[in-house]
Amino acid sequence: MAGNKPVPEFIPLNVAVVTVSDTRTEATDTSGLFLQEAAVGAGHRLVAKHICKDDIHKLRALVAVLIADDDVHAVLVTGGTGFTKRDNTIAAVSPLLDFHIDGFGELFRQLSFEEIGTSTLQSRAFAGMSNSTAVFCMPGSTSACRTAWTRIIGSQLDSRTRPCNFAERLLLKGSA
Numbered sequence: 170m171a172g173n174k175p176v177p178e179f180i181p182l183n184v185a186v187v188t189v190s191d192t193r194t195e196a197t198d199t200s201g202l203f204l205q206e207a208a209v210g211a212g213h214r215l216v217a218k219h220i221c222k223d224d225i226h227k228l229r230a231l232v233a234v235l236i237a238d239d240d241v242h243a244v245l246v247t248g249g250t251g252f253t254k255r256d257n258t259i260a261a262v263s264p265l266l267d268f269h270i271d272g273f274g275e276l277f278r279q280l281s282f283e284e285i286g287t288s289t290l291q292s293r294a295f296a297g298m299s300n301s302t303a304v305f306c307m308p309g310s311t312s313a314c315r316t317a318w319t320r321i322i323g324s325q326l327d328s329r330t331r332p333c334n335f336a337e338r339l340l341l342k343g344s345a
Contacts, residue, residue, distance in 0.1 A: 180328040180336055182242040184208040185217035185235045189228055189248035189258050190309060193220055199311045200247040207318045208245070213326065216240055223248065228261035236265060236302045242339040243326055244302060245318075248309030250293045258306050259293055266297030266304065273305065273321060280320050281313065301342035303335050 186208070188201035198220055205215050217235065221228050235241045250258050263269075273296035281289040294317065296305045303326070307317040328336035 177329045177331075179212055180340060182213045182326055182336060182339055183216040183240050184213045184326075185241050185244045186215065186219070187228075187231060187235070187244060187246045188220045188309070189223050189246060190220060191223050191255060193248075193309075195220065200309055200314045203311050203314050204245045204247060204318060207315075207323065208326075211323055211327065213243075223255045223257050225257045225261045228257060229265065232262050232304065233265055236299045236304065239342055241302055242342060243335075244304045245322070246304065246306040247314050250295070250306055250308050252291055252293070256293075259295065262304060262306055263295070263297075265299050267299045268297055270296040270298065270303075276321055277307065277313075277317055280316055284312070284316060298335075298338075301339060303339055 186201050186204045188198050201218060201220065205218055209215050219231060221231050232244060232246070235244045246258060246262065248258065250256060274294045277294040278289045278292055281292060292308050292313070294307045296303065305317065305322050307313055324330045325335050327334060
């Protein structure tokens with residue numbers, strides 16, 4: 170107990186990782202591997218890991234299935250958030266979201282600015298909620314995934330983070 174308040178316990182969440190890339194393979198997917206290891210290392214359960222071509226319809230279909238799955242609390246998407254013609258993550262995922270978590274993209278770009286300067290303007294990192302599932306979409310570089318996980322996502326998926334976190338809301342999934 171901290172003072173008179175009980176210390177909340179850690180509650181593991183079920184996490185899916187999706188790498189959006191036309192070129193990455195399991196052997197070269199360092200960003201997806203980092204997110205997988207970070208989530209599991211934090212005590213969460215990896216329930217799915219996919220590499221999906223940067224195609225609007227394939228990516229939308231995959232993320233929709235993960236959002237609909239009552240066993241998935243959070244989806245971590247890496248890649249496809251830049252400005253090239255093949256960066257389709259926003260177009261694919263945004264229509265699936267019930268609402269956006271605007272602060273994620275804003276905070277990610279602020280933190281990223283400390284690391285890469287004005288190049289952070291080319292990041293369209295974003296997050297949202299759908300069907301009581303958190304969806305975090307970040308750039309494809311391992312460094313960007315590390316920044317997003319260690320400075321934002323990891324603590325927000327941790328039920329012990331105060332004054333607030335997403336864990337309690339995500340754990341309501343499927344209990345309606």
